[in-house]
Amino acid sequence: MELTKHVPKRAIRPTLVATGKVDVLRELVDALLTGEEEELRVPVLEQVVSRESLESTALGHGIALPHARVRGLDDLVCAIGVSKKGIDFRAVDQAKVHIVVLMLYPPSKQSVYLNFVAGVVRALHRPERAKAVRDAGDAAGILSVFEEAAHETHHAERAAVGEKAGVEKLEADGIAxxxxxxxxxxxxxxxxxxxxxxxxxxxxxxxxxxxxxxxxxxxxxxxxxxxxxxxxxxxxxxxxxxxxxxxxxxxxxxxxxxxxxxxxxxxxxxxxxxxx
Ligand SMILES: [Zn+2]
The missing domain is CATH 1.10.287.1490 (Helix Hairpins)
Structure with missing residues (x-):
């Protein structure tokens, strides 16, 4: 998934300070956009919040994937935040959100974004993995959970290709x-x-x-x-x-x-x- 390429260490928050939905989004946007990109913070936050008002990006099971298409970025960037207490994200299952993965991408990187988000969804699909992210405690620990998931899928895929087993084999392996x-x-x-x-x-x-x-x-x-x-x-x-x-x-x-x-x-x- 080339996660590390898109997720700067500073943008991983093992313990989010904010507790409200908009404040959490602000905390992650601020962590992600630094230096020259700082001037994008206000318009980007507006975009992310307005996307949320359209329909919650909470997937259920305590995970939310807020996102925005942002002109002026070179590539997809992603921030990951963990909240022990949980955030009310107006999720479909009404569960509080504990893992927030914020993604910002330029219009030219739509396919990079789709591929990335599919990888994130797949990585967090298993409850034990989502729990590992919540319990990781530091940025390196969080990254390693995602990397392990990518590694595992890669091997399952190679095996399926080798056996010419098709998508059924992967689904049997629990790849969502x-x-x-x-x-x-x-x-x-x-x-x-x-x-x-x-x-x-x-x-x-x-x-x-x-x-x-x-x-x-x-x-x-x-x-x-x-x-x-x-x-x-x-x-x-x-x-x-x-x-x-x-x-x-x-x-x-x-x-x-x-x-x-x-x-x-x-x-x-x-x-x-x-x-x-
Ligand atoms: Zn259509």
């Missing part, structure tokens, strides 16, 4: 949202192929591996979307498809938020939807 996670990776590699001349053979090999794990039906639809051009996987924010900006039927919007490992498509633009 597998197909969405794999689609996010395919999108990232598609962007990388468009961008750089170097390392194309290696990317092609990885793409072939991932494709061997995705179900045929999903892959066929993915290829159709790629031929059409533009993003094939888009987020849903506040019930609105970010690919075509059409509001999803509320039943579908609720369903994909609850069942984060099912792959759904927008009825209007047909793109795959990532509920965030």
């Amino acid at each position: 949202g597998t197909e969405l996670f794999l689609l996010a990776r395919l999108e990232l590699y598609r962007d990388m192929m468009d961008g750089s001349a170097r390392g194309k053979a290696e990317i092609e090999r990885r793409v072939a591996d991932i494709r061997s794990l995705v179900s045929k039906r999903v892959l066929a639809h993915y290829d159709r979307l790629c031929r059409r051009g533009g993003a094939a996987l888009v987020t849903v924010e506040g019930g609105i498809c970010q690919g075509c900006l059409v509001k999803l039927p509320s039943q579908l919007a609720q369903k994909i938020r609850k069942e984060t490992d099912t792959v759904a498509t927008c009825g209007h633009c047909n793109r795959f939807l990532y509920p965030l």
Whole structure:
């Protein structure tokens, strides 16, 4: 997941000072944006808070993923905060939030963001891992939980590729949202192929591996979307498809938020939807 590349040590808060939702968001934004980027703090906080007012980014199980698309950043940056007491984030399951992962990314890094968030969701899906983050006590401990999760998934994936076992094998290994996670990776590699001349053979090999794990039906639809051009996987924010900006039927919007490992498509633009 290349977590350390995106998470500066100073932006990991093993013990959040703030207790209210907006104060916590401010604490994390301030920790993340320093130096030249300090001037972005106020507008970014406004953006993050307004995103929250649209619909809580709490996933349930004590985890929230606030985020904003920010012009003026070079790359995705992420802050992680832990609250022992818990924060009222207006989560769907009404549970207090103990782990807050704040992500800010420039518009040009949409696929990096999707891939990153899919990795975070997958890492925290197991309750014992979320507990390990809560109990870690320091920044190095928190990072190592995420790194361990990434490592484990990598090995499960390699094994599945070797056995040509497909997505079912990964799901049996308890890797949540597998197909969405794999689609996010395919999108990232598609962007990388468009961008750089170097390392194309290696990317092609990885793409072939991932494709061997995705179900045929999903892959066929993915290829159709790629031929059409533009993003094939888009987020849903506040019930609105970010690919075509059409509001999803509320039943579908609720369903994909609850069942984060099912792959759904927008009825209007047909793109795959990532509920965030
Ligand atoms: Zn759409």
